Amino acid sequence: MSDARNRALPEPVGDEVASDAERTALAEVWGRLEAARPAPAVATDERAAMWAAIAAATRPQAGDVAASPPAVADPDATDVAGAAARPPHRAAPRLSPPMPPAWARRGRRTAVGVMAAAIAVLLGVVGRPGAWEEVTVPRGRQEELQLPDGSRVALEGGSTLRFRRGFRGWFGRPAERLTELEGTGYFAVTRDGRPFTVRTYNASVRVLGTAFNVQARRGDTTGTTVAVAEGRVELLGTTRSGVTLGAGQRAVLAHGALGPGDVEALPVDRVAPWRTGGFVAIDEPLAVVLGSLERHFAAVITLEAPDRADRRVTLYFPSAALERVLTDLATMQELVLERRRDGYVLRSQ
Amino acid sequence: MLKDMMTEQPPALDPYPEWTRRLQASDHGALEAVFADAHDALVAYARRLLGDVAQARDVVQIAFIRLWDHRTSLDPERSVRAWLFRTVRNLALTRIRDERNQAQSLEAWEEAPLWRAPEPEALLEEGELGRALQGWLAELPDRQREAIVLSRFEGLSHEEIAAVMEIAPRTVNNHIVRGLQALRARFDANWTQEQA
Numbered sequence: 001m002s003d004a005r006n007r008a009l010p011e012p013v014g015d016e017v018a019s020d021a022e023r024t025a026l027a028e029v030w031g032r033l034e035a036a037r038p039a040p041a042v043a044t045d046e047r048a049a050m051w052a053a054i055a056a057a058t059r060p061q062a063g064d065v066a067a068s069p070p071a072v073a074d075p076d077a078t079d080v081a082g083a084a085a086r087p088p089h090r091a092a093p094r095l096s097p098p099m100p101p102a103w104a105r106r107g108r109r110t111a112v113g114v115m116a117a118a119i120a121v122l123l124g125v126v127g128r129p130g131a132w133e134e135v136t137v138p139r140g141r142q143e144e145l146q147l148p149d150g151s152r153v154a155l156e157g158g159s160t161l162r163f164r165r166g167f168r169g170w171f172g173r174p175a176e177r178l179t180e181l182e183g184t185g186y187f188a189v190t191r192d193g194r195p196f197t198v199r200t201y202n203a204s205v206r207v208l209g210t211a212f213n214v215q216a217r218r219g220d221t222t223g224t225t226v227a228v229a230e231g232r233v234e235l236l237g238t239t240r241s242g243v244t245l246g247a248g249q250r251a252v253l254a255h256g257a258l259g260p261g262d263v264e265a266l267p268v269d270r271v272a273p274w275r276t277g278g279f280v281a282i283d284e285p286l287a288v289v290l291g292s293l294e295r296h297f298a299a300v301i302t303l304e305a306p307d308r309a310d311r312r313v314t315l316y317f318p319s320a321a322l323e324r325v326l327t328d329l330a331t332m333q334e335l336v337l338e339r340r341r342d343g344y345v346l347r348s349q
Numbered sequence: 350m351l352k353d354m355m356t357e358q359p360p361a362l363d364p365y366p367e368w369t370r371r372l373q374a375s376d377h378g379a380l381e382a383v384f385a386d387a388h389d390a391l392v393a394y395a396r397r398l399l400g401d402v403a404q405a406r407d408v409v410q411i412a413f414i415r416l417w418d419h420r421t422s423l424d425p426e427r428s429v430r431a432w433l434f435r436t437v438r439n440l441a442l443t444r445i446r447d448e449r450n451q452a453q454s455l456e457a458w459e460e461a462p463l464w465r466a467p468e469p470e471a472l473l474e475e476g477e478l479g480r481a482l483q484g485w486l487a488e489l490p491d492r493q494r495e496a497i498v499l500s501r502f503e504g505l506s507h508e509e510i511a512a513v514m515e516i517a518p519r520t521v522n523n524h525i526v527r528g529l530q531a532l533r534a535r536f537d538a539n540w541t542q543e544q545a
Binding site: 032037046051053058267 | 377388393396407417479483500502525526536
């Protein structure tokens with residue numbers, strides 16, 4: 001931005017005042033205001049992340065992967081960042097054959113999921129009441145199941161949900177509907193008068209009737225993330241202190257207690273973008289993001305830059321293709337993306 | 350500061366009219382150029398309004414996506430930068446309003462300040478003068494402060510500020526002069542020559 005303009009009192013202001021003395025006085029305040037200039041609000045990689053998100057949302061043919069496969073480097077190629085930064089309509093050179101279509105078929109997977117869910121529910125009906133039922137979704141897939149109370153859960157690949165068969169205990173109907181989640185799930189909970197609880201390794205989420213996303217993995221350092229699409233939920237840590245989240249809000253429980261200051265706003269369409277083929281990561285360590293991508297796309301991604309594992313990244317892709325995400329990640333983290341027989345490698349330049 | 354003054358250059362030719370034309374022609378590179386130039390100032394501005402950097406980044410991101418969606422209907426005669434600031438401002442004000450409405454339905458309605466002073470450590474030049482000026486700025490009427498901030502810190506021209514705030518350029522000038530006069534009075538009353 002034009003810094004020269006900032007240093008001198010703008011012309012029209014000077015013209016407005018009658019005396020030279022006052023003009024000088026105002027010019028001095030104008031100059032001193034420099035001391036009150038706020039520090040830049042964003043770090044460079046946050047700016048790059050935002051540009052990646054904007055570019056993903058605005059590029060011509062964004063999401064139209066089949067029509068324009070993103071460029072990926074051969075192991076020998078060095079100009080990955082440059083190729084990636086070029087929008088596809090400028091004909092970035094295609095350096096490798098298109099990806100095998102495994103990750104492009106995601107749309108059809110829900111049908112399989114519904115069948116799996118039906119089996120799970122059937123087992124719930126005939127099985128012993130009170131026993132724990134467990135549903136695990138293979139990596140790279142996405143499944144939706146109906147729980148005994150009619151609530152629905154969509155599970156991301158590599159996630160496991162446990163719940164009491166029939167939502168019943170050994171001694172009849174318990175006072176709450178309890179589930180346990182490892183991974184990521186989007187819950188649409190019906191009202192039946194009992195609270196519905198999702199327990200993760202370090203938190204529990206209590207609701208009455210609402211729709212929300214829960215993400216929690218023991219191995220990740222990010223804790224439990226809850227984002228709400230409808231209604232209100234209560235997010236509790238192990239100390240039972242917690243916060244209430246409304247629609248369009250999210251909070252992350254890393255460890256210990258949460259306060260109202262930990263609640264962030266989130267557009268409702270970003271609560272569970274993975275359900276519609278998108279991908280989102282908000283201020284998560286790079287290693288965790290790569291783990292999510294591996295599960296989401298059933299891919300193998302290796303980070304050969306250990307010093308970057310803890311770097312925080314923010315990504316939002318309304319419709320994600322693995323290579324597009326990795327290409328943008330490589331660009332913004334100044335890493336080189338390589339495609340090898342056994343998967344992808346992100347390494348230092 | 351001294352280095353800044355020595356390297357001071359005459360203002361460069363405004364690249365925005367060219368970028369606007371390229372945007373209209375769906376040149377994605379122009380969006381990137383505008384982003385690189387305006388992003389930081391927009392986030393700083395949004396953060397001043399919203400008091401929260403995550404929300405600020407969010408509205409700025411939406412504004413840029415909206416700019417691309419509206420690219421064909423842009424007016425090359427009018428500043429795209431002002432368009433972005435105005436969009437960010439409207440998005441931020443809508444959020445503040447929604448927040449207030451939500452708070453109203455839950456608890457006693459309490460007027461949230463439209464302006465939130467940055468945390469003291471967020472100031473580039475730590476020190477009492479900066480903090481004092483921030484405090485005095487925060488006490489100005491909203492419109493005076495907004496005009497000064499957009500002019501002084503975000504480098505917008507009077508015409509651009511007029512477009513952002515949806516007022517006449519003449520009024521922008523009045524706001525800035527009144528605001529500076531008030532700051533000057535506070536400065537004289539509280540800041541002796543020795544301290545400075």
